[in-house]
Amino acid sequence: MNILICSIGPRVKQVEFLKEALSNEGKVIAGDSDPLSAALYVADDFVLLRPFTDEGYIASILTACREHDIDAIIPVRDEEVLKLVKNKSVLDNLGIKILTPSEEMVEICLDKMKTYQYIRNLNYPGVPTFSKTEEMLDILAEGYFDFPLIVKPANGDGSIGVCVVDNKEELERITSTNERLLIQPYLKNREFGCDVYVDLISGELVDMFIKEKKEMKEGATDKAVSLHHPELEKLVRNFLKDSPELRGPIDIDLFEYNGHYFISEINPRFGAGYIHAHLLGCNYMDYIVRNLKGQANTPAEPCHYENGVTMVRYYDYMLKRF
Structure with a gap:
């Protein structure tokens, strides 16, 4: 069994974890458009892909799959998740599995407005998200939320372009541009990440x-x-039961505000902080390999990881002679 993990960048640990899970039963092929991506050089082999913004991206994926007899693809960037799932039928015909939810679900997850509407339609607490100033002001008038607010590009990536707005005048000034923006309350009493495997x-x-x-x-x-947090665990479990199209590794972000919990984002891929979960015994790479062998996984005991263990990310260096 050969697995392609693509646009891998500096995620050295994820490649190492996947190699351990495969053991001697297959190879991990790392793919990236940058030949200086560190994770390429810890995989069993690597391929140079076209950038996912390039029209030739899917063609380069298909070439890599043929040359390395790929059985499954693990995407780790939002943009490539969408491109791959839109080409699922082509990959299916080649017998290649992609570890993503359905195309419809991916499109919901990658659009913050659709995410909020999806969460609310299922009667779960989502972070109020609007594109019009008047809609946000109406919510503020109800008295549950207040300034500051978050304003960010509708198609933003990470925290690029995000700004905090402290009053109505500032909100109206920032949103007076023609740029498509999203407005949300600033719900950052506490912030949580939840790595799940379905x-x-x-x-x-x-x-x-x-x-x-x-x-x-x-x-x-x-x-x-x-963190062991029964209320958050119950919220996420129930939400996933009502979201049957979410499959594989999923990263869910949540906020606490005034003692209440809100689902913020649903990322249809591994989260960047998955290393924390893995090192504390939540081995999603093993689950992937077992699924790809056609075997269902037995659900783990709830909160089997150690509570109160801190992870700190740091940077390392690699020397390579080309």
Whole structure:
């Protein structure tokens, strides 16, 4: 069994974890458009792909799959998740599995407005998200939320272009441009990340890891502490039961505000902080390999990881002679 993990960049640990899960039963092929991506050189082999913004991206994926006899693809960037799932029928015809939810579900997850509407339609608490100033002001008038607000590009990536707005005048000034913006209340009493694995075969929730985010950098978790939190666990479990199209590794972000919990984002892929979960025994790579062998996973015991363990992200260096 050969697995392509693409646009891998610096995610060295994820490649190493996947190699351990495959053991001697296959190879991990790392793909990226940058030949200096560190994770390429810890995989069993690597391929240089076209950038996912390039029209030739899918053609380069198909070439890599043929040359390396690929059985499955794990995408780790939002943009490539959407491109791959839109070409699912082509990959299916080649017998290649992509670890993503359905195309419809991916499109919901990658659009913050659609995400909020989806969460609300299922009667779960989502972070109020609007594109019109008047809509946000109406919510503020109800008295539950207040300034400051968050204003960000509708098609933003990570925390690029995000600004905090403290009053109505500032809000109206920032939103007077023609740029498509989204407006949300600033619900950052506490922020949480939840890494889940939903079985590709049975559709059951197999494992869940909750962390409280202590520091973020460029949209990724820099410091976090593992957390046992029954109320959050129940919220996520129930939400996933009502969202049967969410499968595989999923990263869910949540906020606490005035003692209440809100689902913020649903990322249809591994989260950047998955290392934390893995090192504390939530081995989603094993679950993937078992599913790809046609075996359903047995759900893990709830909160089997150690509570209160802090992860701190740091940078290392690699020397390579080309």
